[in-house]
Amino acid sequence: MTTDSLKELDKRHKQFVDDRNWQQHQSPKNLTMALTVEVGELVEHFMWLSREESWKIEEKKKDAVAEELADCLIYLTRISGELGIDLVAAAHEKCERNERKYPVEEFQEGYRRPHEYKDKDKY
Template sequence: MSQDIKALQAALRAFAQARDWEQFHSPKNLAASLSIEAAEVLEHFQWLTEAQSRQLDAERTAQVADEIADVLLYLLQLADKLGIDPLAAARDKLARNAERYPVERAKGSSAKYTEL
């Protein structure tokens, strides 16, 4: 696991411990919070056109960045609680996706791998 991720997870643990919040940080609660924060990312794009979503102004980009940070922080806390290396899990998933979506069948298609 990356030293940066380990350091961030340690900082998150210390942050929660200092506030006696560990009691609230069950995997279930962290997963729920992760989902809520991901929805808050989506909220910034809710009524935008495709084109508008590609050209956010600086203020909206900063707001989305805050929500992305919340998603990442909850994700890292959940991974930490469950003993999952998020980078290893992501690498493994990318390798499986490469098998499911071979370039020659998936290029330019949004179809699920079961429909290719």
């Protein structure tokens, strides 16, 4: 089953939580803590790999990475659902801020990371 709606995903997982009477544990604080655990589990799959090796992970590991990414996405949608935040709208707004903060013309010459940008606090 595939879907492209984060709201549908959140609704499905909220039902999963409600069916098990776990809502009592679903505070934004607890969900955020759980998210950090899942991010740590995701990091473990790439720890000690070279940059190149991280692109060439075997299928079995890729499946495990997909599972951890799914866990992270579920927790993100649950946090945003509990707080009434439209996660997709927030992400689009963040992209717009980043586009203003890091103008294309400032990054065309050479290799600079965002924290090396001279006017990074301008916006």
